[in-house]
Amino acid sequence: MSAHHPDDLTLLDYSAGSLGLAQALAVSVHLGYCNQCQSQLRKLNALGGVLLEETTPASVGANDDQIPEQNHSQMEELNKSFEALMARIESEPVEPPKRESTGFHNPLERYLPASLDELNWQQQTREIAKFDLTNVVDMGSARVALQKIKAGAKVPVHTHRGNELTVVLKGGFSDELGVYHAGDYIARDPSHKHSPTALQNEDCVCLTVLDAPMKFTGPLMRWLNPLFAWRA
Amino acid sequence: MLRTKAQSMSNTSSANGDGPDWGELLAQVAHKGDTMAFRKVYAHFAPRIKAYAINQGMHQQAEELVQEVMTSVWRNADKYCGSLASASTWIFTITRNQRIDLLRKKGRTSKEITVDTEELWQIPTEDTTIRSIQAMSTEKRMRESIGELPEEQMIAVRKVYYEGKTHQEVAEELNVPLGTLKGRLRLSMKKLRVMLEAAEL
Numbered sequence: 001m002s003a004h005h006p007d008d009l010t011l012l013d014y015s016a017g018s019l020g021l022a023q024a025l026a027v028s029v030h031l032g033y034c035n036q037c038q039s040q041l042r043k044l045n046a047l048g049g050v051l052l053e054e055t056t057p058a059s060v061g062a063n064d065d066q067i068p069e070q071n072h073s074q075m076e077e078l079n080k081s082f083e084a085l086m087a088r089i090e091s092e093p094v095e096p097p098k099r100e101s102t103g104f105h106n107p108l109e110r111y112l113p114a115s116l117d118e119l120n121w122q123q124q125t126r127e128i129a130k131f132d133l134t135n136v137v138d139m140g141s142a143r144v145a146l147q148k149i150k151a152g153a154k155v156p157v158h159t160h161r162g163n164e165l166t167v168v169l170k171g172g173f174s175d176e177l178g179v180y181h182a183g184d185y186i187a188r189d190p191s192h193k194h195s196p197t198a199l200q201n202e203d204c205v206c207l208t209v210l211d212a213p214m215k216f217t218g219p220l221m222r223w224l225n226p227l228f229a230w231r232a
Numbered sequence: 233m234l235r236t237k238a239q240s241m242s243n244t245s246s247a248n249g250d251g252p253d254w255g256e257l258l259a260q261v262a263h264k265g266d267t268m269a270f271r272k273v274y275a276h277f278a279p280r281i282k283a284y285a286i287n288q289g290m291h292q293q294a295e296e297l298v299q300e301v302m303t304s305v306w307r308n309a310d311k312y313c314g315s316l317a318s319a320s321t322w323i324f325t326i327t328r329n330q331r332i333d334l335l336r337k338k339g340r341t342s343k344e345i346t347v348d349t350e351e352l353w354q355i356p357t358e359d360t361t362i363r364s365i366q367a368m369s370t371e372k373r374m375r376e377s378i379g380e381l382p383e384e385q386m387i388a389v390r391k392v393y394y395e396g397k398t399h400q401e402v403a404e405e406l407n408v409p410l411g412t413l414k415g416r417l418r419l420s421m422k423k424l425r426v427m428l429e430a431a432e433l
């Protein structure tokens with residue numbers, strides 16, 4: 001069970017489908033670990049379902065600029081578009097089903113060339129290694145990497161140009177603000193100086209997502225919510 | 233483009249138990265390839281999916297989105313899990329994912345691997361949580377709870393969900409500071425959570 005979660009607005013944007021791809025990756029990884037966020041997401045999706053149900057229907061088949069003269073022709077257009085769809089479905093080959101998965105799982109599983117232990121890690125220092133995914137996966141302009149810190153090792157104090165999202169995949173670490181374990185989702189904005197230290201018992205592996213430097217609308221937002229203003 | 237509260241209250245649908253049982257119709261599609269059942273699902277949802285696309289500013293691709301979503305509904309009807317989501321919620325999640333997919337196709341780069349949208353926005357097919365709440369009642373309560381939100385919070389939520397706008401864009405459109413908009417969204421999330429939890433007890 002995780003103790004650190006994406007905030008309400010992040011889950012709202014995720015459910016609405018307006019979150020960036022790299023951020024969605026981080027949320028999706030976290031969901032695999034967190035029943036609480038799964039349950040919250042279900043509610044948010046239900047909100048989407050209600051909004052879909054209650055929307056004023058648009059006429060299907062007809063051109064948008066063509067105002068349907070009467071209900072009858074609207075029904076006709078709808079029927080025609082249905083027949084067209086069925087014809088298309090029957091003519092198209094059915095794609096073989098993709099890997100079956102019934103619940104939330106780590107979306108990276110399918111894309112990593114090897115297991116976490118067997119990855120071709122690039123050693124940054126004696127204690128820190130990196131597996132860069134930025135040029136491998138299609139994630140827009142964000143930088144995506146896995147990071148491995150040796151058990152007990154300390155990462156030098158650093159700041160970030162952009163906002164940093166971290167999801168712990170294995171082991172854990174601590175910094176000035178808390179202690180984090182597998183599944184925890186941590187958002188940090190550029191104002192943050194931090195020096196994470198891996199927990200003693202095992203190497204710590206994290207997914208890190210760094211977005212491009214962003215415009216801030218003013219100091220107020222950061223003052224209001226210094227921890228989670230990463231999408232401000 | 234939403235109906236007013238009064239209209240939505242009188243609107244009878246599956247979530248209220250009065251309309252067609254969409255879950256049952258989807259089951260007929262899944263098990264018997266029942267075209268008649270699918271036609272009913274199509275007649276109800278296709279015009280709503282199209283309205284969603286138009287609200288999202290996708291006029292040009294609105295028909296394409298409808299066809300993609302309904303094709304997916306036909307092919308994946310057996311994956312619909314009634315205890316996880318109501319039919320309209322399930323179809324909403326498919327619609328959302330297909331919309332993201334269409335937008336991603338436009339901006340494809342030459343990177344080696346494309347992580348599938350369905351991996352980033354997963355739709356579980358089995359209820360794996362310990363505490364299972366009936367999806368129908370979740371949606372019914374959500375419908376009631378939304379009705380209780382103050383107008384300005386409702387408008388903010390609707391714009392984020394339904395018009396695919398960023399917080400910045402919504403704030404500009406409503407002519408309020410970004411912080412105010414975020415405050416409204418946070419409050420609405422908190423209220424919905426409290427109302428739903430109260431109903432679950």
Ligand SMILES: [Zn+2]
Nearest residue numbers: 005034036037
């Ligand atoms: Zn969580």
